Amino acid sequence: MNSDPKLERIAKGNALALCATGTWTASFAPVLERMVADAEKLAGSPQSIFIDVSEVAKLDTFGAWLIERLRRSLTQGAVEAQIAGLSANYSSLVDEVRRVRATPVVETSTITITGMLEQIGRTVAGVGGTVAGLIDMLGAVLAAGFRVLVHPRSFRLTSTVHHMEQVCWRAVPIIVLITFLIGCIIAQQGIFHFRRFGADIFVVDMLGVLVLREIGVLLVAIMVAGRSGSAYTAELGSMKMREEIDALRTMGFDPIEVLVLPRMLALVLALPILAFLGAMAALYGGGLVAWLYGGVDPEAFLLRLRDAISIDHFIVGIVKAPVMAAVIGIVACVEGLAVQGSAESLGQHTTASVVKGIFFVIVMDGVFAIFFASIGM
């Protein structure tokens, strides 16, 4: 049924006549396009121009458009090219493409110096916007929290418990596993290097202080930002895309109260618990390595640990956890609610949520370090 398309010139005195044959469909489009481009060069000054399509076996939009393109480019001055021998089946298709306006306007973006400078300026201005957005959300969440305190019945317990399960309970295995391994690695490295000075036992001091003050909470916060911050952004973002958040608003619910507050609360409660579990797992892992690799037996380890750390170390670590959780939650919710209509936007904001979440967690950790150093804890 399909035969190769051809476009031949037939001599006809003063007239330019072209005869199209074969299958003029999408599958042959590359061939057709080349033939039409060649035929367009057939200039001269004929008195009349005909494109005979009576032998065309099959025609679709691609073929019809290419014939129309040929007709348009052969039409010069007063001589209008004619399409001849069009069968009734295809006449409506050809009429249809004849109405199409010529070439589309395609905007191309060029990279210029001013354009790049403008981009940098916008990014810098965007930083201010980001911070303002975070403070805005913090205020909105606090206001919603206050409203809930006044009207406790509007508190969404079920939702909060559900999110607690998602971000806390289900995160326990992976958090414990990773912090355990990190504890092992810290202890192994400590023993390996301290042994040269015969100071093996100080590995316990290092492990205790490092895990309880910094690593435990920081590592867990980073993992939670990656695990739950991204989930929050994706959830809120797809709800935004499907107009679910608008629907809530029209029913008289405050999305902050219904969606953001339970998530924030779950995160703020979950992170201290996870940080505590993480710290214990890291200490356990470190102790295990100290025993098996460093020959520090558990009793000596515990005795040394009791001397090396005080409750202050533990408090310094755990106090940071809810604050970091709040930062992660606010960043995730702001990004989620900023998602626009496309899948690409959802991806960008989820990425931004994790990147910004981790960045702010580390910034907060630095601020806390300065604060505790100045109050002598």
Added chain:
Amino acid sequence: MAGEIQNPIIRVRDITVQFGTTRVLDGLNLDVKRGEILGFVGPSGAGKSVLTRTIIGLVPKVAGSIEVFGVDLDSSSTSQRRNVERRWGVLFQQGALFSSLTVRQNIQFPMREYLRVSQRLMDEITMAKLAMVGLKPEVAERFPSELSGGMIKRVALARALSLDPDLVFLDEPTSGLDPIGAGDFDELVRTLQRTLGLTVFMVTHDLDSLYTACDRIAVLGNGKIIAAGSIADMQASQHPWLRQYFHGKRARAVMS
């Protein structure tokens, strides 16, 4: 069912589809003639979309065979199947436009994958398709999220038609459109069917579409085709659901 149709474009035989223990389609038979517009109706939840999705291969079936363009989709090779897929276009209920691509890129996506043609030709064909579905050329550079519901359906139709398929599946093309828009859409499907020689498989709830656009109607009920034929056949049918559907208040309003 009334006698065998010679050389059908879609031949569905004894299709059974099951989700868990619920049997959605139960030994269903259906033929679609070349060049016709088949309207496919049935109560909500009867499995109209499931049948469409089974034919295009998105839902696995338990038993039965499906032939499209004379190719058995189960025993076909990958290249045969690719060839069949290239010859059909699908309009999903929600449009299913790629949200991160512009309208122009959406329509050009299948062309870019299947055909090796110049950007200029793709752009020109895109404009032709947009004109065919009744959209202005300016729409080309917009993103799907910036379009209205009716425009999304039209763009989705333009994308379904981008490779000039022989067969299009339309899943509730007029749902969510205003009556005038829906009427235009029916008209559009008719025109396209005439100009491009399409076969149209249309799942619909819209009585207007059935009356104005469809050549033949098939009715789904209890996992089977309970009737197939012209609109006159449907009206003459004694089946209780059909009587209610075609003689109800709304049907009378459409007919008058």
